[in-house]
Each structure stands twice: as C-alpha cells, then as structure tokens.
Amino acid sequence: MASLQEPWVLENGNLKGSSKEIRHGRTAHNMSSSSLRKKSDLTLVSKVRYGMLRLFLTNIQEVILGTKLSVLFLAIPLAIVADCYGFGRPWVFAFSLLGLAPLAERVSFLTEQIAYYTGPTVGGLLNATCGNATELIIAIFALNQCKIDVVKYSLLGSVLSNLLLVLGTSLFCGGIANLRKEQKYDRRQSEVNFLLLLLGLLCHSLPLLFQMAGESVAITANQMLQLSRASSIVMLIAYLSYLVFQLFTHRQLFEAQEESEEDDGLSQEAPVIGFWSGFIWLVGMTALISLLSEYVVETIEDASDSWGISVSFISVILLPIVGNAAEHAGAIIFAFKDKLDISLGVALGSATQISMFVVPLCVIVAWFMGIKMDLGFNLVETGSLALSIITVAFTVQDGTSHYLKGLVLLLLYFVIGACFFVSKTPLSFAVLGSLPPLLINDVWNFNRDFMHWLVLLLWTGPGGKLTNHSYSAA
Numbered sequence: 001m002a003s004l005q006e007p008w009v010l011e012n013g014n015l016k017g018s019s020k021e022i023r024h025g026r027t028a029h030n031m032s033s034s035s036l037r038k039k040s041d042l043t044l045v046s047k048v049r050y051g052m053l054r055l056f057l058t059n060i061q062e063v064i065l066g067t068k069l070s071v072l073f074l075a076i077p078l079a080i081v082a083d084c085y086g087f088g089r090p091w092v093f094a095f096s097l098l099g100l101a102p103l104a105e106r107v108s109f110l111t112e113q114i115a116y117y118t119g120p121t122v123g124g125l126l127n128a129t130c131g132n133a134t135e136l137i138i139a140i141f142a143l144n145q146c147k148i149d150v151v152k153y154s155l156l157g158s159v160l161s162n163l164l165l166v167l168g169t170s171l172f173c174g175g176i177a178n179l180r181k182e183q184k185y186d187r188r189q190s191e192v193n194f195l196l197l198l199l200g201l202l203c204h205s206l207p208l209l210f211q212m213a214g215e216s217v218a219i220t221a222n223q224m225l226q227l228s229r230a231s232s233i234v235m236l237i238a239y240l241s242y243l244v245f246q247l248f249t250h251r252q253l254f255e256a257q258e259e260s261e262e263d264d265g266l267s268q269e270a271p272v273i274g275f276w277s278g279f280i281w282l283v284g285m286t287a288l289i290s291l292l293s294e295y296v297v298e299t300i301e302d303a304s305d306s307w308g309i310s311v312s313f314i315s316v317i318l319l320p321i322v323g324n325a326a327e328h329a330g331a332i333i334f335a336f337k338d339k340l341d342i343s344l345g346v347a348l349g350s351a352t353q354i355s356m357f358v359v360p361l362c363v364i365v366a367w368f369m370g371i372k373m374d375l376g377f378n379l380v381e382t383g384s385l386a387l388s389i390i391t392v393a394f395t396v397q398d399g400t401s402h403y404l405k406g407l408v409l410l411l412l413y414f415v416i417g418a419c420f421f422v423s424k425t426p427l428s429f430a431v432l433g434s435l436p437p438l439l440i441n442d443v444w445n446f447n448r449d450f451m452h453w454l455v456l457l458l459w460t461g462p463g464g465k466l467t468n469h470s471y472s473a474a
C-alpha cells in the first residue's frame with residue numbers, strides 16, 4: 001500500500017494538521033454521509049505498474065465505487081441519452097432526479113477529503129458552502145428560467161423534509177431500535193439552530209403580514225420586494241455569524257461524536273485520494289449536478305402533466321427526498337445506533353442552512369439577475385413552515401426521545417404532503433383580484449385571525465405560559 005500513497009505525496013505534500021485534529025473537526029453532516037460509504041479493496045489496483053494509471057484506477061475505485069449508492073450512477077448517462085435522443089421528458093426528469101442522489105453524497109465525501117489538506121476550519125467552510133449544493137444549483141437554474149415558484153417550493157420542501165421527515169424517521173427508528181432505554185442528546189446545538197430558524201420564519205412571515213396590511217396591491221408588491229431584499233441581507237449576516245460561532249468560538253458544540261472501531265469500519269486516519277484529484281473530482285461532480293439540475297428544471301412541468309401530480313407536490317416532496325436521500329439515510333442509520341446528536345445535527349443543520357443561507361442567497365442572486373423574487377409565501381406554505389418549526393421545537397426541548405415523537409413528526413409531514421398533493425393550484429395573493437369582493441374579505445379576515453393565533457403561540461413558547469396580559473385581554 002505504500003506504493004499507492006507515493007503519487008499522493010508528490011501531488012499534495014504534507015497534510016494540514018494531525019489526523020486526530022481533522023477527525024475531531026468532523027461535523028454531523030460528514031459523519032452522516034460516511035455511513036453510506038464502503039471500504040474499497042485496492043488489492044488488484046496495487047499491482048498496476050504505471051503510477052498514473054494506478055492513481056487513476058484508485059480514484060475510480062474510491063470515488064465512483066466507494067459508495068453504496070454507486071448503482072445510481074447509471075441514471076446519469078441514461079438521463080443524457082434520454083434527452084439527446086428525444087425520449088419522453090418525464091423519463092429525463094426521473095433519471096435526472098435519481099442521478100442527483102449519489103452525486104450529492106459524493107460531493108460531501110470530496111469536501112471531507114479536501115479538508116484533510118486544508119485543515120478543519122477551511123474544510124468546515126467548504127462543507128458549509130457545498131453541503132446543500134444540489135438545492136442551490138437547482139434554484140439558480142430555475143431562477144434563470146424565471147420559475148420562481150419552483151425555487152420557493154423546492155427550498156420550502158427541503159426545510160420541511162429535514163425537520164419532519166428526516167428527524168421524524170430518525171426519532172421513530174431510533175426509538176424502536178432502543179425500546180428498553182431512553183435516548184438522550186445534547187440540546188445546546190438544537191437551541192442555536194432554532195434561534196436561526198425562528199429568525200428565518202419571521203423574515204418569511206413579514207412579507208405576508210405586510211401584504212395583508214397593504215392598501216394597494218401594486219405598492220405593496222414593490223414594498224414587499226424591498227423588505228425581502230433587506231431581510232435577505234440580514235439573514236446572510238446572521239448565517240455568517242452562525243458560521244463563526246460554529247467553526248471558531250463554539251466549535252465543541254457542533255463536533256460529531258466519534259464512533260468506536262467496532263461500529264465504524266470506515267473510520268479513516270488519512271485521505272484516500274489526493275488534494276488535486278479531489279478538487280478535480282469535485283468540479284466534475286458539480287458540473288454533472290448542474291447538468292442534471294437543468295434537466296430537472298426543464299422537464300418538471302412535463303413530468304407533472306404526465307404523472308398527474310402538481311408541480312408544487314413534486315417540488316415540495318419529491319425533489320428534497322430524492323436529492324438528499326444519502327444524507328437522510330445516514331441520519332437514520334446513526335439513529336439506529338443511538339447517536340441522535342448526529343441525526344439532529346444533520347436534520348436541523350441542513351434546515352438552518354437552507355433557510356438562512358440558500359433562500360436569502362437566491363433572493364440576492366435574483367436581484368442581480370433582474371428577477372423580482374421575494375421571501376413571501378402564501379398562507380398554506382407559511383402556516384406549514386411555522387407549525388413545523390413550532391412542533392419540532394416542542395419535540396426536542398427536553399433532550400430525550402422516544403418513538404412516539406418521531407411518529408408524530410412523520411404524520412405531520414404526511415398531512416402537509418397530502419395538502420400539496422390535492423392542491424393543484426395553491427391560492428396566492430396574486431390572484432385575489434379575480435375573486436368576488438365578499439370572498440376576498442373572508443380570506444383577509446381568516447389570514448388575520450390565523451396570524452394572530454400564530455403570534456400568540458410563538459409568544460407563549462414551548463411549555464411556557466402567556467405573560468403579556470395586555471395582549472390576551474385585547
């Protein structure tokens with residue numbers, strides 16, 4: 001095996017930091033993705049005489065065949081062939097969606113490999129940037145085609161799937177696998193994530209409240225856009241502060257717990273590919289994600305018409321489930337092993353990154369592209385997001401878990417999914433002008449009552465009591 005490592009030494013030089021330092025800098029996202037990797041057998045590759053060919057075959061073995069999702073790589077050429085030879089566009093959409101799953105997992109693997117040479121801090125920044133690269137790339141391609149609804153639905157679906165589907169399945173499976181003991185986890189990391197999620201919820205709710213209070217639709221739309229852009233800048237500042245908090249001042253709160261050698265046969269003390277090899281593979285994987293994302297955005301309406309499913313359901317439910325399948329499966333696997341800190345880190349960390357980084361970044365990118373995208377959702381979407389965050393906050397507040405908590409989160413996700421499934425054309429305030437005046441008045445009254453109830457629920461807090469008696473009396 002020493003001969004295999006010679007090209008890496010020539011390619012990269014010394015590693016940045018000791019292996020122990022790098023291992024203790026691994027986040028829950030890295031640990032989750034590593035659960036789907038498999039150990040490569042390099043016996044045959046080590047017998048190849050030529051160094052460059054041996055290095056190339058090693059990279060193929062580690063990058064392409066080193067994951068349990070390697071069979072899904074076949075969907076990538078199938079999607080390209082289906083697009084080039086004019087197969088049914090729903091087939092292009094389906095193959096592209098399947099091909100995104102292993103690519104997302106490999107991006108996480110490659111960022112971890114590069115972190116061995118750049119150090120845990122730079123590696124953490126790289127992971128924070130590329131952790132949700134699939135959602136960001138799909139959103140940018142959708143913005144380029146002015147499909148703002150697809151952008152909003154897909155990002156909303158990513159947050160909901162992490163909060164309800166991933167966390168719910170993890171708590172449920174972990175509770176079933178550990179029936180005879182109470183599962184515990186550290187609440188400190190989740191409290192930080194919920195602070196940011198509530199800030200994001202406020203920024204998403206303000207445009208809706210502002211629109212409800214507006215007198216003119218045209219004036220309100222312009223002011224909503226300005227408010228959304230200002231809120232997006234604030235959200236990005238908050239996320240940068242969160243990165244400083246996570247990577248520098250309070251790193252110990254976010255470091256994933258290490259597995260024992262018996263639990264993790266893939267625990268690595270050294271990288272398996274070189275720095276420049278990892279960088280080239282990362283660029284190539286990102287290019288493939290961009291290609292498949294373009295296919296997904298172009299064919300989503302055709303798939304909707306062919307399958308009889310609304311675009312909102314595909315964007316909110318199907319895209320997040322398939323696109324993040326590897327990360328989600330890893331979180332569930334660690335829940336089975338009674339490592340809920342990793343599962344919570346994956347679910348809440350990804351939801352925070354989408355809400356506080358990807359969404360406001362899309363608003364800023366759309367601003368530079370001359371596209372009017374705001375943070376506003378309609379009532380159904382805002383209510384689903386708010387109730388999901390509140391329910392999860394109540395669920396994880398005590399630092400203990402059992403299977404019933406996970407089951408409730410899963411049932412909530414199924415109800416929200418059913419709502420988007422039956423809602424072929426979700427009601428938005430853009431079409432209220434075509435409704436009868438009495439119906440418009442009823443809608444506004446219902447929205448006002450709902451938001452008052454939501455504010456009251458947020459004011460009480462998880463397990464608290466109402467302290468603002470003047471509000472309750474009013």
